[in-house]
Amino acid sequence: MSDAFVALDLETTGFDPQNDAIIEIGAVRFNHEGVVDRFVSFVNPHRAIPEAVRALTGISDEDVGGAPILEVIASDLETFLGDCPLVGHNITGFDLPFLDAKGVRHGDLVFDTAELATMLLPGQPEYNLRFLAALFEVPLTSPHRALPDATAAMGVFQALRRRAASLTSGLLAQVDAWLSATRWPGRLFFREALDEARAAGGVPDLAAGAARPEALPNFEERPEQKAMVAAVTEALNEGERLIVEAGTGTGKSLAYLIPAALYALANGRRVVLSTNTINLQEQLQGKDIPALRALLDAGETDGGPLRTAVLKGRRNYLCLRRLAAMQPGAAAVSDDEAKMIARLLIWLTETDTGDRAELRLYDREEAIWRRFSAEESQCTADNCPFVQDGTCFLLRARRRAEAAHIVVVNHALLLSDVTSGGHIIPPYEDLVIDEAHHLEDEATRQLGFSAREGDVEELLERCQRLAQEARTSARRIAAPLGPGGELVGMAAALVQSVERARPRLRELAEAARSFLRQHAPDPAEYDYRLLINRSMRVQPDWPGVEVAWDNLRLPLTQVADLLGRLQESLAGADVPLVNQELLTAETAGLQAAVKGLVEGVAAAVEEDDPQRIVWFEEDRQRGNLSVSWAPLEVGELLQARLYEGKNSVVFTGATLATGP
Numbered sequence: 162m163s164d165a166f167v168a169l170d171l172e173t174t175g176f177d178p179q180n181d182a183i184i185e186i187g188a189v190r191f192n193h194e195g196v197v198d199r200f201v202s203f204v205n206p207h208r209a210i211p212e213a214v215r216a217l218t219g220i221s222d223e224d225v226g227g228a229p230i231l232e233v234i235a236s237d238l239e240t241f242l243g244d245c246p247l248v249g250h251n252i253t254g255f256d257l258p259f260l261d262a263k264g265v266r267h268g269d270l271v272f273d274t275a276e277l278a279t280m281l282l283p284g285q286p287e288y289n290l291r292f293l294a295a296l297f298e299v300p301l302t303s304p305h306r307a308l309p310d311a312t313a314a315m316g317v318f319q320a321l322r323r324r325a326a327s328l329t330s331g332l333l334a335q336v337d338a339w340l341s342a343t344r345w346p347g348r349l350f351f352r353e354a355l356d357e358a359r360a361a362g363g364v365p366d367l368a369a370g371a372a373r374p375e376a377l378p379n380f381e382e383r384p385e386q387k388a389m390v391a392a393v394t395e396a397l398n399e400g401e402r403l404i405v406e407a408g409t410g411t412g413k414s415l416a417y418l419i420p421a422a423l424y425a426l427a428n429g430r431r432v433v434l435s436t437n438t439i440n441l442q443e444q445l446q447g448k449d450i451p452a453l454r455a456l457l458d459a460g461e462t463d464g465g466p467l468r469t470a471v472l473k474g475r476r477n478y479l480c481l482r483r484l485a486a487m488q489p490g491a492a493a494v495s496d497d498e499a500k501m502i503a504r505l506l507i508w509l510t511e512t513d514t515g516d517r518a519e520l521r522l523y524d525r526e527e528a529i530w531r532r533f534s535a536e537e538s539q540c541t542a543d544n545c546p547f548v549q550d551g552t553c554f555l556l557r558a559r560r561r562a563e564a565a566h567i568v569v570v571n572h573a574l575l576l577s578d579v580t581s582g583g584h585i586i587p588p589y590e591d592l593v594i595d596e597a598h599h600l601e602d603e604a605t606r607q608l609g610f611s612a613r614e615g616d617v618e619e620l621l622e623r624c625q626r627l628a629q630e631a632r633t634s635a636r637r638i639a640a641p642l643g644p645g646g647e648l649v650g651m652a653a654a655l656v657q658s659v660e661r662a663r664p665r666l667r668e669l670a671e672a673a674r675s676f677l678r679q680h681a682p683d684p685a686e687y688d689y690r691l692l693i694n695r696s697m698r699v700q701p702d703w704p705g706v707e708v709a710w711d712n713l714r715l716p717l718t719q720v721a722d723l724l725g726r727l728q729e730s731l732a733g734a735d736v737p738l739v740n741q742e743l744l745t746a747e748t749a750g751l752q753a754a755v756k757g758l759v760e761g762v763a764a765a766v767e768e769d770d771p772q773r774i775v776w777f778e779e780d781r782q783r784g785n786l787s788v789s790w791a792p793l794e795v796g797e798l799l800q801a802r803l804y805e806g807k808n809s810v811v812f813t814g815a816t817l818a819t820g821p
Contacts, residue, residue, distance in 0.1 A: 165192045166272075167241070168248040168315035170307045171256045172218050174206055178262035182206030184225050185218070186234075187307025188241055189315050196315075200241045201308040203228035218305045231263055239266045246270040246346075250290040250314045271346050274317045280347065280500070281324045283508040284519045293317045325354035326361075332510060333358050336503040338489040343496040351503070389416035389813075397424040397432070397591055397809050404597075405813040413813055414449040415456075417593050418567070422453055422467050424591070425566035431589045433568050435575040437596035437603065439473065443518055445569050446471045470558070470565035472586065474574050476536035478554045479505065479515040481547040483533045486742035501529045515554025528619075532743070537750030563587045572600050576607040579802050590808040597812035601795050608798060609791030610761035614670045615783075617758065621659050621666070624720055624751055628655040631727060631744050648730055655723040662716035665709070670786045672709040676702055677777045677786070693765070693775040710766045717759050724752035765790045 168189045175181035188200040203220070205228045215221060245268055249256050253273045260267055278288050285296070290313055294301040299316030303309040325333070333355040340348035389405055396403035397420055407413035421432040436442050450469050457467060484505060487494075494502075504520075512519055522530055535555045540548050547553040562568045570578075570586060572594075578585040594600055635648035679702060681691040697703065728748040731741060765775045765788050775790040792798060804810050 165190060165197065165245050166248050166315075166318070167191075167243075167245045167268075168311040168318065169242070169252060169256055170249060170310035170314060171259055172214075172220060172305065172307050173259060174208065174210055174214055176255070178258040181259075182208060183231055183259055183263065184210060184214075184220055185307040186238060187309070187311040188238070189308070189311050190241065190245065191315050196312075198241070199308065200238065202234055204234070205230050219303075220306075231265075235263070235265050242267045244268040246272060248272045248274065248314055248318045250274045250293075250310065250317065252314075270349070272318065272350055273347075274314050274321060276345075277321050277347055277350060278317070279521065280504045280507060281321055283504055283521075284511055285521070288521065290314065290317065293320075322350075322354070325351060326357055328354065328358065328507070328510070330355065330358040332506060335489075335506050339494075339499045339503045339506075342489070342494075343499045345496050345500060347500075383412055386412040386416045389413060390420055393417045393593070393811055394420040394424070396811050397421065400808045402804075402809070403811045405811065406816065407813055408815050413595070414445060415453065417595070417811060417813060418445075418449055418453045419456065421567055421591075421593055422457060426467060430591060431566060431568060431587060432591045432593060433570060433575070433586060433589045434593045434595065435570050435572055435600075437572050437599035439477075439518065439571055441596065442471055442473070442569050442571055450567075450569075467567070468561075468565045469567045469569070470561040471569045472558055472562045472574065473516065473518075473571070474536070474577065475555060476531065476534045477517050478535045478558060479509075479512075479517070480533055480535040480540075480555070480746075481515075481553060482540060482545050483535075483743050483746060485547075486740055487533075488740060497525060498529050498532075501526055502533075505533065514558065516558075528623075532747065537746065537753060559587075572596075572603040573607065575803075576604055580607065590806075592803075592807055592809070593811045593813070595813055597814045598816055599814075600812075601799070604795040604799055605791040608795060609789065610764065611787055611789040612758055612761060613785050613787040614666070615785050617666055618663075620751070620754055620758065621662055621720075623747075624724065624755070625656055625659045627744065627747050627751060628652040628659070628727075630740070631731065631748075632656075634740060634744065648727070651723060651727050651730060655720065655727060658716050658719040658723055662713060662720060665713035665716055669706070669709040669713045672706045673777050673788065674779055674786050676700075676706050677779055688781050689777075689779040691777045693777060695769055698769060707766060710762060714759060714763065717755060721752055721755040721759065724748055724755060728752060761790070762788055 168191065170187045171183050172185035173181050173183050183204045184206050186200065186202050186204060189196055190198045190200075203225045205225050207230065210220060210222055210225065242265075247257070247268060247270070249271075251273065253271060253276070257267075257271060274290075274293070275288050278285070278293055282288075282293075282296075285292070290310060291301060291304055293299075294313045294317060297317055297320035299313050299320065301309060301313040328336075333351060336351050337348070337355045340351055385407070389407055389411065392403055392405060393416065395401065405413070407416065417434070421434065424430065425432045434445070436445070446469075454467060484502070487502060489499075489502075508520065517530060517534070520530075535553075540553065540555075545553065548556055551557070565587075568586065568589070574585060575594075629652070632649050632652035635652065677689050677691045680697060680700065681689045691697070728745060731745040731748060764770070764773070772793050773790050774793055775788075778787045778789065779785070780787075
């Protein structure tokens with residue numbers, strides 16, 4: 162890379178490069194030794210600065226009123242920038258589009274400190290400039306002013322270079338192998354770090370890790386909390402059912418954690434705590450359970466130290482087998498996928514859990530994460546070396562849960578355990594359900610079915626992409642009569658079946674949408690909704706929906722059959738294929754998803770079950786149609802399959818209701 166860089170920041174009247182104006186420019190030219198030169202100027206936007214911008218930046222109309230217009234200083238700015246690589250925080254998404262829209266020339270190489278930070282510091286809760294500056298002890302004197310922000314971005318960039326240099330040469334070589342084929346400018350940043358690590362012998366700087374401050378909240382006893390502690394204690398000890406409405410300010414988390422912990426320690430039993438959201442799980446883990454430990458340490462307890470565990474669904478854990486199965490340059494991998502894999506490799510040097518909650522994933526990264534999560538993985542000690550050596554993150558999470566006095570789950574996992582026959586959560590007899598008013602809604606989702614038009618389109622796209630990857634992999638060993646040739650043909654047939662399903666999906670969506678709009682009452686503000694009951698199924702236009710479904714069901718069934726055959730062929734291939742294990746696992750997961758889709762839609766369209774509620778719904782804003790069904794009474798199912806046989810069950814939440 163160049164010896165000189167320019168850190169740049171712009172302040173503007175808004176976020177639209179085409180219609181908003183630049184009001185301040187700050188730039189710092191620097192090299193390895195420090196700052197070389199600075200450029201700073203107000204810019205007259207020829208318009209009033211919005212109040213929100215004035216409040217954020219402190220820049221007034223008077224500040225810019227006598228300043229030059231951009232066209233006057235553009236030449237000086239271009240001279241200052243030259244061909245130097247640019248550095249900035251969110252520069253690719255904000256500053257550069259403004260420069261480009263105003264016709265300001267600059268160098269082609271750009272390093273975004275926000276992107277680099279997400280790669281090098283994957284476990285941080287935030288990635289804004291103020292947070293990173295504080296993390297690296299970089300001065301930021303006046304946030305949201307151009308020159309101070311540019312100077313801070315320079316400091317963060319230099320700190321990130323030191324952080325990259327602290328990684329081992331072996332890890333940097335893996336990262337470089339994935340990034341080298343991308344168009345992402347950051348690949349040169351990591352290439353330089355690799356070159357420096359090799360020159361230095363690859364010795365890591367172990368002192369470069371970010372600090373992890375820990376703080377316990379102050380415990381404040383409240384009368385309502387004390388009463389709840391007593392009630393939960395009695396319910397656990399006497400094997401009772403208890404409903405506790407605990408409003409904001411009660412301190413209900415500690416009010417059930419304290420008796421649950423003491424009960425579990427005294428009796429050598431396991432108590433399961435279920436929340437509605439993963440966010441509350443993480444609050445319990447990061448705030449309330451540490452406070453509980455502090456309280457227990459201050460008192461006297463029997464039974465030894467308290468052991469706790471947070472257990473989540475499979476999709477929350479990284480699958481090491483799937484990640485290891487990927488080989489750089491072996492198949493068509495997008496820049497986003499290569500960046501994600503490189504980020505995961507760096508994260509593996511820090512994480513003890515493999516829990517995706519430690520990562521801050523953006524929307525476009527969700528689909529990529531799914532490829533490497535443990536969802537739908539069928540790993541055993543016979544087929545997975547990571548299960549054999551005990552490093553599998555999912556296995557380790559379950560072992561921690563098996564050894565724990567308190568296991569924290571969410572409602573979705575609690576109900577998944579019910580439907581799986583108790584094969585997810587270790588055996589337990591005492592249950593505390595927080596945010597209990599959400600449990601029946603979650604049960605409706607878990608025990609029912611819903612398919613949105615967009616989700617089915619995405620599922621078909623995933624099937625086609627997998628087929629193309631399998632075909633690419635098999636062609637490397639393909640012979641007309643060999644296993645590779647068979648796989649190529651099977652993958653091609655899968656693509657054809659997907660292509661046949663696509664227009665049939667559109668026909669079903671249009672038939673259902675037409676039926677919905679014809680018979681639904683006046684729509685709500687955002688959507689149409691129609692209950693598909695017996696009276697709807699005898700309407701003259703209902704057969705059109707059934708015919709459209711019949712026409713879609715055939716190619717979907719073919720897709721599922723071909724995925725099953727492809728999975729068997731991949732698993733049993735005599736000749737090793739590129740990314741074979743990853744493709745095999747993905748194929749099995751997709752087959753299960755397609756079969757579930759066929760069974761779910763068939764139950765909605767073909768069956769008139771009095772114990773099931775069926776409805777069509779359309780999102781008016783997006784035009785996305787969905788077909789859904791749910792059990793008529795989830796309460797009885799929960800009683801029979803969840804509560805029955807438990808020693809004690811405590812229901813709590815801010816708003817609870819009993820009776821009809």
